[in-house]
Amino acid sequence: MILEINSSSSTPIYLQIVEQIHRRIARGALTAEDPLPSVRQLALELTINPNTVARAYLELEFQGVIYKRQAQGTYVSPGAGEASRVERDRMVAALFARAISEAASFGMTPEEIDGVYQKQWRAHR
Amino acid sequence: MILEINSSSSTPIYLQIVEQIHRRIARGALTAEDPLPSVRQLALELTINPNTVARAYLELEFQGVIYKRQAQGTYVSPGAGEASRVERDRMVAALFARAISEAASFGMTPEEIDGVYQKQWRAHR
């Protein structure tokens, strides 16, 4: 398991790990029941602290993407792909919810809010 | 100019000032060419540092809501109401832009993204 860690990046190491595992699952490079390296093993490879890897695994476990067998190792969950997609949707949904509630709290009408959304959508392409 | 400052709030003082000025303009309590208290004056009233007031005024000036006459004072801009609305739209637009670009970078299709938006919109009411 070779991961690319940019320690001078502003995004923390543990999140870089989370993200890269997500990507591997998305493109099928990791599938159900595949074992992940132990926290110590991966920590050695990346020359970081085992706790940092553990934190990444904790996050991934919370998201339902991986699971642990006590004192045995860490594995990709069955349905990791689905879980990964759910997580992605959850994050995007949170961003939209924030935008909508902020707008509403500023007294924008539904039409105005939708107008801004449509405009950004057009601007995106 | 009596403002309510909650120094134990998590939102910084200078933003509390910005927000309250915005509100006064929105409800017409402040209109074009109305003078604002000097940075020292307001700082005295609120028992904070003049720099903190200056920072709030800087932000409001950047937003086009107020303007300064050199060594003379600070005044509400003509069209402050409009500027205030523009600023509001700008902020909301930024939130939507963020949501859309994040979603796209995660490989969501336009349909999926719009679906999430619609769902949040329904959830909001």
Next chain:
DNA sequence: TTAACTGTATTATTTCAGGCGATACAGTGA
């Protein structure tokens, strides 16, 4: 049973950004 491996818990260190204040500077006008 014990050695060698899993993950976990606790606590400390470090870093960094934000917010705010002290203080000195610069422009304007009565």
Next chain:
DNA sequence: TCACTGTATCGCCTGAAATAATACAGTTAA
């Protein structure tokens, strides 16, 4: 020139986040 405007520079403080050091606890196989 005095008294008032806003400005610039600098430094301190604090809180949160990230990471690390280290000790703990469970499983498995020789």
